[in-house]
Amino acid sequence: MSGDKLSTRRSRGLTFKLKLALFVRSLSLQASWNHERMQNLGLLTVMLPWARTQRRNLNQDRVFCRRYYEFFNTNPYLANFVIGGLVRLEEDRAAARDNGATLSPGTTTMFRDSLGRAFASLGDQLFWLGIRPAMAMAICLLGLHGQMLAVLGLVGIFAVGQLILRWRSLDRGYRLGFDLVDVLQHRHWHRGIAIAERSGMVLTGMTAGTYLAMVTRPGVPVHDGLLWFGILAGLGLPMILRRRLPGEMLILVALGLALLLGFAVFVSGG
Amino acid sequence: MDFVAAWGTLSAAPLAIMAWVPAADPTWTSILLLGMLAGLLCLDDTALAQTWFSQPLPVGVLTGAFCGDPLAGLAIGLPVQLILAGNLPVGQSFTGDHVTSLVAIVGAVVLSGRDLGLALGARTLGEIPFVGWMVLAVGLFSSAGHFMIQLERRAHSVWMLEGHRTLRDGRLGRIEQIHARCLFTTFLRGFVTTVIMLLLIRRLWIPAFDHLPNLVLGALGMLPLLLPGLGIGNLIDRYGVRSSWPWLVSGTAISYLVTRFVL
Incomplete structure (x- = not known):
């Protein structure tokens, strides 16, 4: 050409x-x-x-x-x-x-x-x-x-x-x-x-806020202590672990945490 | 003699599988259609176009709508989307295979006739342990599916080496055939994995829920409540608390007030 x-x-x-x-x-x-x-x-x-x-x-x-x-x-x-x-x-x-x-x-x-x-x-x-x-x-x-x-x-x-x-x-x-x-x-x-990153941060906050508003509104039968412990443990755990685990692993971590919480409630007679 | 016995066992296997699937629940047609949907979504996940319709929540909603109950797809897809938000389907990182597990689980739940209320924000906790049981299944089956993905990628490596022959004989069509074979393998992986998972979930996993001890049921009830916190915490850790807190706090405050007092 x-x-x-x-x-x-x-x-x-x-x-x-x-x-x-x-x-x-x-x-x-x-x-x-x-x-x-x-x-x-x-x-x-x-x-x-x-x-x-x-x-x-x-x-x-x-x-x-x-x-x-x-x-x-x-x-x-x-x-x-x-x-x-x-x-x-x-x-x-x-x-x-x-x-x-x-x-x-x-x-x-x-x-x-x-x-x-x-x-x-x-x-x-x-x-x-x-x-x-x-x-x-x-x-x-x-x-x-x-x-x-x-x-x-x-x-x-x-x-x-x-x-x-x-x-x-x-x-x-x-x-x-x-x-x-x-x-x-x-x-x-x-x-x-x-x-994009800032939008992600704001949307993450908005999702957290909406979730909080939904589970804390009157009439939702969730034990307050358990709820707040669960939320704080969920938010804090990734920072404490200092490792970004894949989501699949987080589900198993959450199950372990939930079993521990359930056992604590069971022992305390709740 | 051994050969005859082995052949007998092998030929009995498909019959045993067929006997495992009753005529009506789920039907072969629905199993095959769900397998095809999963195959297409698997292609979208890593191989073709990557439109993000293969993210957990759209997969859940699409599968639910496909089976006639999008709400069930939303109830299972939402906690999974939150917890998997930090997973990236790039290169050598852990990807898991949420697509096949979600299609199989949402399909099995809807076809079994269970009516799931929206777990988050619902005024009853009746179905939440069941949603937790299903989310746990997504985690386990998705991890198992990861090994299928790795297996598929090893096959790609072998086929890529096969393509070296074109560097000698210049036959361009071979390269296209190998590439098309890779695409088809991805579809087939999605199809086969979903069909197997669907049968396992419908026959074993869902019936097992009725036999769980109370302690486990209590823990499963907490699971969908813990997962959003963990998923959001994982993302905050990715963004960095120091740099992201003003944006996070403002977003949280605005949406909390709007959801609580306006909507």
Whole structure:
């Protein structure tokens, strides 16, 4: 592809057909996650529609697969920035080859690893530690008020939002290429993380307040002493343990605590 | 002779399982449909799209609605959502498998005809020990399901190594086949695990509730009351008390006053 054709195509962005194929496959990036190389198989599967648009050559296909069969891991919601950038890099490589030049194989590795890691860190902060706990508390709050449709509606809004983000970031990554570094430096990521975390804190407080109001209102037959002991033990235990136990373990810890409380009530003749 | 005996035992196993499932409660159709729902939600949890419909509360509500009683899904899903809010389904961390256990448990409860009042905020404690018994089942079965997830990931590793052949022969279709196989395995894991759990819960776990001693029933009654505190405490610990207390306290005060005096 000549330089002019390439720059014209860049300004138009990815073709709809290729973009759709990349987008659909990118949704299953984590499907073949493995302990050794994490998302490598997923990334290669996403990149194959692009490889199929090129003139087929056995040797080039093998080298292409080798480039993407190495370790890769990033955040699934932001992965399409990297994928878009990688498609652009592959186009550059193909254009250079057509003109008799070569692009170093290390370029792809460097781009994929450095940007993959940066987006992984950003995505973990924003989605896993920011939005997800906030969303969990928001749906708990709605659940405490018995709003089942609102629970599903809120999750639906997130689902549509993240799909739009994935769709748009594919083009953004393609247009920017190496300039994706500028996207990473943008202040709105850190502002977003801070907002998500604070929202999570407020929603956690609101869930706690609603729960307290519900179990302490007149007519709820819960023994006051037991209730307050249970709440304080529940709130204090994770801080005393100084370890973040998985929820499944916490259920067993709670059962042990409840058995102890039950035994204490039984012994005291309550 | 040994081979004949082993074959006899193996062929008797499916018949024994079929005999275990009565015609009406739960029916094969409902078991299979719930298995498929769990398979789809398992795909959503870690493999496909990750829309968060596979979080405990939506799973509970969806399964309940699927079986005709979303309130039962809410009653079981809510304490589980609170306690699992700190679990992250990323990489090598412990994930558990709440999806299959919740679909199986909510499905089994609704299909058994139990009418669960909303445990939190209810004016009667009648069903709370039963909700506690079910939440305990979610914890145990979810931990067991974690090993199935690890097994599946080991299979992914083996298949990934199989893909090395493409690096030699350049057959791109093999990579897509392996990836599709991984997707199907996730669906199958969800389906099979849920069907097995559903049968265990309906045949053993739910009937066992009627034979529990009073001390255990009392403890189970306290479980759904303790879990929100533990779940919220876990999240506060994650945020850090020093940095989060003004936000937490203001949120608590506002919602307490609104719930108590306005709603």
